[in-house]
Amino acid sequence: MGMTSRERVQAVLNHEVPDRVPIIIGVSNATGIKMKPYRALKEKLGIQAPDDYIYDWPELGSAKVDEETMQRLHGDARGVLDRFPRDVQERNRTRDPHAPCIDDWGIGQTEIEPGVWFPGYHPLADATTFEDLENYPNWPKMDDPYRVAQAAEDAKRLAEENEYAILATPWLMFPFERAFGLQGMDKFLMNMAMYPDFAEAMLKKNLEFCMQHMSHFLDAVGDNIDMIKIGDDLGSQDRLMISPRMYRKLLKPIHAELIALIKSKTKAKVFFHTDGDVFDLIGDFIEIGVDVLNPIQTSAGKMADLEGLKREYGKDLVFCGAVDTQHILPHGTPEEVRQEMKRVIDILGQDGGYMVASVHTIMNEVPPENILAMVDATLEFGTYPLK
Secondary structure, eight states: OOOOHHHHHHHHHTTOOOSBOOBOOSSSGGGOBBHHHHHHHHHHHTOOOOOOBGGGOGGGOBBOOOHHHHHHTTOOEEEEEOOOOHHHHHHHHHSOTTSOEEOTTSOEEEEEETTEEEEEEOTTTTOOSHHHHHTOTTOOOOOOTHHHHHHHHHHHHHHHHTOSEEEEEOTTOOHHHHHHHHHOHHHHHHHHHHOHHHHHHHHHHHHHHHHHHHHHHHHHHGGGOSEEEEEOOOBOSSSBSSOHHHIIIIIHHHHHHHHHHHHHHOOOEEEEEOOSOOGGGHHHHHHHTOOEEEOOOTTSGGGGOHHHHHHHHTTTOEEEEEEOTTTHHHHSOHHHHHHHHHHHHHHHTTTSOEEEEESSSBOTTOOHHHHHHHHHHHHHHOBSSOO
């Protein structure tokens, strides 16, 4: 008799061999589907379901995938999400629909073409001093119980049903990326080099609020969840955004403190999302307590070396991702997707320790046939013992 989805994922998280490789799809922004391919997928499958968005946030553009579609995709996890504070949510629902969408940190998305939004409003773009940080009036309010009430209900329900693994994703617990949102990527990276004390102070300030929210979130969901997603995008197409030395000095202690809080409050595994070529930091991630590494961007530098990843780090990490969204999924044929799935599963799936997922969100260019090819090939090639 086969495992339930939750048993399957839990086996992998415990570095045991499951009955088949799990599929993680549609449960967070980093493992989700944009609305355009979601609509095309529903049309192809003949599924009638509403066009809802995760986090109830249309400007983010990621679909809240309906249950019938999730079952056809053989998704083994379901998501638990938080919400913006009630006043922020109401403000954005009632604003002019083409005005910037400002979140609870005062960071904004602007409409760059009809229906397409880009993080382009950075309220602390010119800040370089401690006083600038202290005088900023729009630091988030993390004590509104509305933020976590639904997450508590969803986690309890899913745990009682005990069918699917539960991936919790409190929105953007990413201190580095919060700094990008507050200042803009170019400004903050420059400040890390020119004003390192200021940059460190901003990261610590961001951590303070992330810790507050994470504490409330974990008090709400407790041990009902199996994984909790945090992270920070640290890599580019062929290298790190910052040097390993700078990471270890400024950012690694921030990540370590957040992970220590998580592990003090829940048995859930830490699911760490970081795009790009981060090969040179993987040892650091293991050292601070990362359990699952996502998204394994195989098109980025040394992350293409799946054999090396599995050999060097497979005993310490579970890998989640590695299905290329830069070339294979958007531009390949279904048969090319099928063959890529076989290759990836043959390498990362040996002896367990791997969960299939696309490299970040399935974007607008991906045809529904390729989404189905990805999940169907997982069933074909991912059953243990691997063929």
